[in-house]
Amino acid sequence: MESALYGPDGFYVRPGGPGPAGHFRTSVHASPLYARAVARLLLWVDEALGRPEELDLVDVGAGRGELLTGVLAELPPETAARVRPYGVERAGRPDGLDPRIRWTGEPPGGTRGLLFANEWLDNVPLDIVEDGLYVEVARDGTQSAGDSPDGRDLAWLERWWPGAGRAEIGRPRDEAWAAAVATVERGLAVAVDYAHTRDTRPPYGTLTGFRAGREVAPVPDGSCDVTAHVALDACAGPGAVLLTQREALTALGVSGARPPLALASQDPAAYVRALSSAGEAAELTARGGLGDFGWLVQPVDVGPWPG
Numbered sequence: 001m002e003s004a005l006y007g008p009d010g011f012y013v014r015p016g017g018p019g020p021a022g023h024f025r026t027s028v029h030a031s032p033l034y035a036r037a038v039a040r041l042l043l044w045v046d047e048a049l050g051r052p053e054e055l056d057l058v059d060v061g062a063g064r065g066e067l068l069t070g071v072l073a074e075l076p077p078e079t080a081a082r083v084r085p086y087g088v089e090r091a092g093r094p095d096g097l098d099p100r101i102r103w104t105g106e107p108p109g110g111t112r113g114l115l116f117a118n119e120w121l122d123n124v125p126l127d128i129v130e131d132g133l134y135v136e137v138a139r140d141g142t143q144s145a146g147d148s149p150d151g152r153d154l155a156w157l158e159r160w161w162p163g164a165g166r167a168e169i170g171r172p173r174d175e176a177w178a179a180a181v182a183t184v185e186r187g188l189a190v191a192v193d194y195a196h197t198r199d200t201r202p203p204y205g206t207l208t209g210f211r212a213g214r215e216v217a218p219v220p221d222g223s224c225d226v227t228a229h230v231a232l233d234a235c236a237g238p239g240a241v242l243l244t245q246r247e248a249l250t251a252l253g254v255s256g257a258r259p260p261l262a263l264a265s266q267d268p269a270a271y272v273r274a275l276s277s278a279g280e281a282a283e284l285t286a287r288g289g290l291g292d293f294g295w296l297v298q299p300v301d302v303g304p305w306p307g
Contacts, residue, residue, distance in 0.1 A: 001126065001226050031283065035069075035070025036070075036254075038252075046113075058108065086108055088106065089103065113187045115184050126172050129167055130165060186300055188298065194229040197232065209224040235296060243294070248307050249284055
């Protein structure tokens with residue numbers, strides 16, 4: 001998985017590729033309402049920090065910088081002028097990116113603001129066990145039984161995914177998230193992803209691939225995304241809150257409610273815009289779809305986000 005995604009000519013680091021948006025649709029690409037909601041969350045953090053002279057916005061797994069670009073456009077000018085935006089990505093800096101955005105391979109230390117990771121943890125490589133043995137995968141996708149898990153992986157399985165015939169060992173995601181949160185001096189760290197919790201672990205796992213908008217076999221040759229859902233409850237640190245995206249975005253003002261019909265006669269153009277916005281909001285918050293994504297909200301030396 002590491003080699004397929006991030007090795008030489010890996011799916012996410014291949015020069016000149018279309019980036020994630022060319023292969024699958026995330027909330028960031030579904031609607032500008034998502035960036036607007038993240039901007040509102042950043043404004044909440046800004047107030048919680050007492051409106052500092054510099055306000056950090058760190059996007060982990062930044063893709064081609066789409067979310068950062070959208071959030072900066074949604075902020076009031078006086079706030080945007082104080083924001084230090086960072087795109088954290090293993091791929092090179094995209095051409096034409098806003099020069100205000102710093103591009104880096106690791107989250108910066110001493111962050112005071114918001115660290116946001118949208119669909120990052122599902123691409124942190126992990127191992128899989130089946131019937132008590134690691135699953136080995138050849139470059140053509142063929143799977144076979146390997147060795148017995150080591151002690152750390154066994155301990156993780158016993159605590160977080162017990163009794164399964166096939167399980168995805170989320171320990172590397174726990175460690176990656178803990179390292180990211182450790183870079184936040186004060187503010188919020190938020191991870192958003194396909195997720196499950198201890199009482200809803202899928203019996204056969206979730207490993208899959210994506211290419212050009214279609215789900216495909218997870219062949220680790222660099223030709224497709226290789227991903228697995230995240231055990232977000234295992235990642236959560238002290239004081240963290242787990243929400244659905246529907247709950248989180250509703251708290252941030254994203255509503256799929258239909259605009260009043262009276263607006264259609266009073267201002268037809270405004271009604272059409274509001275109707276379009278409601279449709280986009282409904283997609284972002286839909287049960288059985290994007291609304292079921294998990295949000296892990298981790299405060300660091302600030303009060304709990306009211307969402």
